[in-house]
Amino acid sequence: EEAISLWKRFFTQYTIDDRIPPETPFIDLETLFAKRMAAVDEDNPSDWVLIRGMIADGKYAYRNDNCFWVESLEDLPDSEIKYYVCCYGDYEGARDYHENIVLTMEHTIAQGDPYCSRVMHDTCVDFDLRHPPKKFWDNMWPVGKYTDKKK
Numbered sequence: 001e002e003a004i005s006l007w008k009r010f011f012t013q014y015t016i017d018d019r020i021p022p023e024t025p026f027i028d029l030e031t032l033f034a035k036r037m038a039a040v041d042e043d044n045p046s047d048w049v050l051i052r053g054m055i056a057d058g059k060y061a062y063r064n065d066n067c068f069w070v071e072s073l074e075d076l077p078d079s080e081i082k083y084y085v086c087c088y089g090d091y092e093g094a095r096d097y098h099e100n101i102v103l104t105m106e107h108t109i110a111q112g113d114p115y116c117s118r119v120m121h122d123t124c125v126d127f128d129l130r131h132p133p134k135k136f137w138d139n140m141w142p143v144g145k146y147t148d149k150k151k
Contacts, residue, residue, distance in 0.1 A: 015092040026098035058125030064116040083110040
């Protein structure tokens with residue numbers, strides 16, 4: 001417990017101290033979503049298998065179906081430590097886009113789930129930090145341009 005507490009404090013402070021202001025000012029999550037979707041195309045593929053979409057105003061959901069961090073630690077038997085090493089920084093990292101962004105995550109590959117479920121909430125618009133239920137994530141599979149990789 002003490003080691004995990006120390007890691008959380010260290011990593012949070014490191015992320016804050018190392019934060020680089022975005023090149024373009026944050027407008028809203030829909031703009032961020034469009035920018036991220038435009039960045040992944042045939043000329044610029046990603047090895048991350050992500051399914052993502054705007055599910056409400058101020059609510060950008062994305063599901064990771066793979067995680068290179070977890071794969072690199074696959075021999076580590078402790079899923080709690082694996083979670084903190086692989087996932088914990090994402091919470092503070094989401095605030096890199098804007099101080100009003102809050103990340104929620106309920107399912108993680110690090111803890112044995114088949115995917116990571118994440119939602120970025122813009123608290124200027126979406127102050128209800130409700131994370132969609134497991135059924136939503138299990139059935140999330142958009143078609144066309146909103147799909148990074150085909151299953």
